[in-house]
Amino acid sequence: MEDEENIEEELLLVESQLHDIQGQIKTLLDRQEELYERQSQLKVLLEVSKVSSNKSNYDSSVTQEDWSGNFPWDSLADDTRFNVFGITSYRSNQREIINTVMSGRDVLVIMAAGGGKSLCYQLPAVLRDGIALVISPLLSLIQDQVMGLAALGIPAYMLTSTTNKEVEKFIYKALDKGEGELKILYVTPEKISKSKRFMSKLEKCHHAGRLSLVAVDEAHCCSQWGHDFRPDYKNLGILKIQFPSVPMIALTATATSKVQTDLIEMLHIPKCIKFVSTVNRPNLFYKVYQKSSVGKVVIDEIANFISESYPNNESGIVYCFSRKECEQVAKELCDRGVLAEHYHADMDVVAREKVHMRYAHNFPSFLFFAHYNNH
Numbered sequence: 001m002e003d004e005e006n007i008e009e010e011l012l013l014v015e016s017q018l019h020d021i022q023g024q025i026k027t028l029l030d031r032q033e034e035l036y037e038r039q040s041q042l043k044v045l046l047e048v049s050k051v052s053s054n055k056s057n058y059d060s061s062v063t064q065e066d067w068s069g070n071f072p073w074d075s076l077a078d079d080t081r082f083n084v085f086g087i088t089s090y091r092s093n094q095r096e097i098i099n100t101v102m103s104g105r106d107v108l109v110i111m112a113a114g115g116g117k118s119l120c121y122q123l124p125a126v127l128r129d130g131i132a133l134v135i136s137p138l139l140s141l142i143q144d145q146v147m148g149l150a151a152l153g154i155p156a157y158m159l160t161s162t163t164n165k166e167v168e169k170f171i172y173k174a175l176d177k178g179e180g181e182l183k184i185l186y187v188t189p190e191k192i193s194k195s196k197r198f199m200s201k202l203e204k205c206h207h208a209g210r211l212s213l214v215a216v217d218e219a220h221c222c223s224q225w226g227h228d229f230r231p232d233y234k235n236l237g238i239l240k241i242q243f244p245s246v247p248m249i250a251l252t253a254t255a256t257s258k259v260q261t262d263l264i265e266m267l268h269i270p271k272c273i274k275f276v277s278t279v280n281r282p283n284l285f286y287k288v289y290q291k292s293s294v295g296k297v298v299i300d301e302i303a304n305f306i307s308e309s310y311p312n313n314e315s316g317i318v319y320c321f322s323r324k325e326c327e328q329v330a331k332e333l334c335d336r337g338v339l340a341e342h343y344h345a346d347m348d349v350v351a352r353e354k355v356h357m358r359y360a361h362n363f364p365s366f367l368f369f370a371h372y373n374n375h
C-alpha cells in the first residue's frame, strides 16, 4: 500500500518534470526558429551592403555634377527621348537622373507634381535590356500611364485585379521565360506583398538577368511620417533585398527630410543619389471662400465659380470629403451643365476633359478647387 503511494508520488514528480522540460524545449525551439530567421535576414543584408559598397567604391571618383557629363548611351537616349517620347529637350535634372539609373545606381527623385518624373524611369526602361517593374499606388494612375505608353508604341502592361486572364498569362510568360514583348510592368504594392506567385515569377525574371530596374512611384507612401502612408508600401524593402543589383528609383513630389530618411531606410537604398528639384509651382495658388451652410447653394456657388472663372472647358479637380459626397456633387454639377462626363464610383479620377472628382479626407469642412496648367 505504502509502495503504491510512493510510486504514485514519484510518477507525479516525473510527470511534472517532463512537463517543465517540454516547456523548455518549446521555448528553445521557438528561439532557434527566431535565430534561423534572423540569420538569413543578416546574410541578405550583408550581401546588400557588399553590393552597395562595391558600387560606391567603383563610383567614388564620380561627383554629382558628373551625372550631366558624357555617357555611352547619350545619343541613343536623345534619339529615344525625341523619336519615342516626342520630347524636344530635358527638363531640370531629368538627364542627370536618367544617367544615374542607366549607371545602375539607386536614385531618390523629389520633383514637383507634373515636373516630369515618369520620363526619369520610363526612358531608362526603354533603353535597358529586360523588363522594368513600376510600383504605383493607384489603379487610375497606372491605367493612365499604361495607356499613354501604349500610345507611344512602348510595350507596357499592368498586372492588377482588373487584368484579364489572357494578359496575365502573357505577363507571367514574359517574366518566366522572356517570351513576348514586355518593357514596363506596372503593379500596385499589394502585388508585391500579397502574391507569392508574382514574386516567384519576378525572381525567375531577375535570375535570368531580365529585370532591368525597379521604380517606386509616390515613394512617400512608404513612410508613416508622410501624409499618405500605405501599409503595403512598407513591404517594398523586400525588392532591394531580393534584387540587390537591380537599380531602384524612388520618386515623389512631397517628402520632408524625415520622410526621405525613412523611405531610404525602408527601401534599403542607403547609397542612393538624391535629386531634389524645386517643388514650388508659381501657377498654383490658394483662395479661401466662406462656404454657405445650405448644400444646394454651395453647389450653385461651385458651378458659378467654375463656369465664370474657366469658361473654356479647362480642367480642374474638386476635392470632397467622401466618395458619396463626390458622387452627389458630380451629379449636381452635371445637372447644372458644368461636368461633361460622369464620375465613376469605382475609379478615382475620370473625365479628363472637364472637372475631375476626387475624394480627400484631410480637409473635411472645405471644398477646394484646383486649376492647374501642366506646362
Ligand SMILES: Nc1ncnc2c1ncn2[C@@H]1O[C@H](COP(=O)(O)OP(=O)(O)OP(=O)(O)O)[C@@H](O)[C@H]1O
Residues within 6 Å of the ligand: 087, 088, 089, 090, 091, 094, 111, 112, 113, 114, 115, 116, 117, 118, 119, 253, 374
Ligand atoms: N522634358 C520635358 N519636356 C516637355 N514635356 C515633358 C518633359 N518631361 C515630361 N513632360 C511632360 O510633362 C507632363 C507631366 O509629366 P509626368 O506625368 O511625368 O509628371 P510627374 O512628375 O510624374 O507628375 P505627378 O507627380 O503628378 O505624377 C507629361 O505630359 C509629360 O509628357
